[in-house]
Amino acid sequence: FASGRCGKSIRTETRWLTPLEFVYEALGQRDGSWMRDIEYDRKPIGHLIKNKMLYIHSDLCICCLCKPSPKDLENEKNDDECFVCKSNGELVQCDLCPRSFHQKCHVPQVKEQVIKEDKPWMCIFCSFKSIQELLYPDEQKLEDVMTHQISRHMVACPYLLLFVYSADENQIFATNPEEYLKAYTSIIKTPMWLGKMAEKLQKKLYKTLGEFLADFELIFTNCTTYNKNNAEFHAVGKHLKQLLDQEIRKVFNIPD
DSSP states (O other): OOSSSSSOOEEOSSOEEOHHHIIIIISOOTTOOHHHHOEETTEEHHHHHHTTSSOOOOTTOOSTTTSOOHHHHHHTTSOSSOTTTOOOSSOEEOSSSSOEEOTTTSSSOOOHHHHHTTOOOOOHHHHHHHHHHHHOOSOOOHHHHTTSBGGGGTTHHHHHHHHHHHHOTTOTTSSOGGGTSTTHHHHOSSOOOHHHHHHHHHTTOOOBHHHHHHHHHHHHHHHHHHTTTOHHHHHHHHHHHHHHHHHHHHHTTOOO
16 A cells, blocks of 8 residues: 555455545544554554554655556456466456456356456356345255255355355365375375366256265365375365355355
8 A cells, every 4th residue: 555545455345445444434433543443463554664664655656556547446446366266367357346356267157258348247256145135035954955956056056166265275175186196096086176166067067956065075075084194284174164164054044
């Protein structure tokens, strides 16, 4: 950021904000001080500026942050990296939230027509959130949900898949583990990874929701089996599974 008023440097679920906007809108503090109320690594931003770890621009600065062009302002609305794989490149930007995606990282893949014609586009996160209460207004039982035809959940399933993709910050479960783990298939007889799940989902190879969720379970079971002597990776898989289990209950309105 350039100063409290310039440079959108803080990301919320819905958009990027300047430090001052964040204090006003996200924290709800009209009389707040962004230097005092915003912290990084448990230290107020003001402390970092005072110790010359961060620098703010002068009031006379005319850089692209302090005096942004209309194009600069437009670019500040969305992330500079793919929400799924965390890398940059040619990205498709959601028109309702800050998320950006590579065409093939999003599930379902973004259609060429959307890209070529620069049409308004909503990501699967926004699509699901916009209709979640309509899809699952009543409480459900997990055992009943598992028997549903997957065609009933073609918004929720891509959402869950990308939820796990984005939560897997180091992309441990994204690609075929045989490609980078020694003797993997001598230990794991049925490999599974998120990329393969995305392919199966888009090719409509799942018949029921239970089949889809079972592949998530297979990923984490394989992780536990292969990493029984590796506490670090075992813990990563366990944590991600816990996040997924919680999200499944939220998505399908399943009480604890």
